[in-house]
Amino acid sequence: MGFQIAIDGPAGAGKSTAAKMAAARLGFIYVDTGAMYRAMGLYFLDSGVDTDSEEEINASLPGANVALTMQDGTQHVWLNGTDVSDRIRTEQAGMMASKTSRYPENRKKMTAMQQEIAAANNVIMDGRDIGTVVLPEAPLKIYLTASARTRAERRYRELITRGETADLEKIISDIEARDYADMHRATAPLRQAEDAVLLDTSDMTAEEAADRIVAMARDRMQK
Ligand code: DC
Numbered sequence: 129m130g131f132q133i134a135i136d137g138p139a140g141a142g143k144s145t146a147a148k149m150a151a152a153r154l155g156f157i158y159v160d161t162g163a164m165y166r167a168m169g170l171y172f173l174d175s176g177v178d179t180d181s182e183e184e185i186n187a188s189l190p191g192a193n194v195a196l197t198m199q200d201g202t203q204h205v206w207l208n209g210t211d212v213s214d215r216i217r218t219e220q221a222g223m224m225a226s227k228t229s230r231y232p233e234n235r236k237k238m239t240a241m242q243q244e245i246a247a248a249n250n251v252i253m254d255g256r257d258i259g260t261v262v263l264p265e266a267p268l269k270i271y272l273t274a275s276a277r278t279r280a281e282r283r284y285r286e287l288i289t290r291g292e293t294a295d296l297e298k299i300i301s302d303i304e305a306r307d308y309a310d311m312h313r314a315t316a317p318l319r320q321a322e323d324a325v326l327l328d329t330s331d332m333t334a335e336e337a338a339d340r341i342v343a344m345a346r347d348r349m350q351k
Pocket residue numbers: 139140161162163165166222225226227229230254255256257258306310
């Protein structure tokens with residue numbers, strides 16, 4: 129059994145950037161579980177499943193094969209043999225992931241995969257239910273968050289840098305809608321685990337957040 133670091137928090141809090149940096153410094157494997165739900169979202173989209181029908185979702189699950197690989201330190205996400213690492217980053221994939229991640233059978237499939245990866249490696253895993261459901265025994269749990277406005281501004285800058293057009297107010301309302309859906313679903317809602325450390329990154333750079341994670345990990349590993 130490896131050492132597990134569970135990082136949860138709302139969309140756009142900077143979990144993946146900080147977790148990736150911390151993983152590189154600790155020599156841990158970084159697992160982005162949101163990417164897995166996004167790949168499943170694309171699968172449901174491509175196969176034309178009615179995402180309002182739990183029955184159709186469940187029936188289609190065996191046809192989806194999601195895999196994660198590491199290439200030159202970067203995580204790649206595969207859906208049925210196709211590299212969907214870029215496609216999963218679209219707003220559409222994010223919305224589909226948010227919508228379909230509420231289904232218990234979909235979560236069961238992803239949770240089993242995530243636990244398998246964590247059993248064999250030292251991992252930093254980020255998502256919404258890692259500390260509460262996937263790795264409840266993780267020796268270090270962090271709930272990483274930032275204000276909705278800060279998160280929206282980061283996303284806005286990201287889109288502008290990529291040469292895309294963006295509307296800040298629309299991003300804020302999308303983020304709030306996604307937060308609400310993630311926090312209020314019946315199965316594995318986003319919440320801070322009782323034994324998780326709260327890290328608010330509103331006034332922190334990603335490097336500072338990574339520093340804090342690495343320091344906490346080194347401290348816990350010594351104990
Ligand atoms: O972190 P992200 O934005 O890439 O995640 C996409 C969606 O997947 C998000 O709306 C919630 C869902 N998700 C989840 O339900 N559980 C996880 N462990 C990770 C993501």
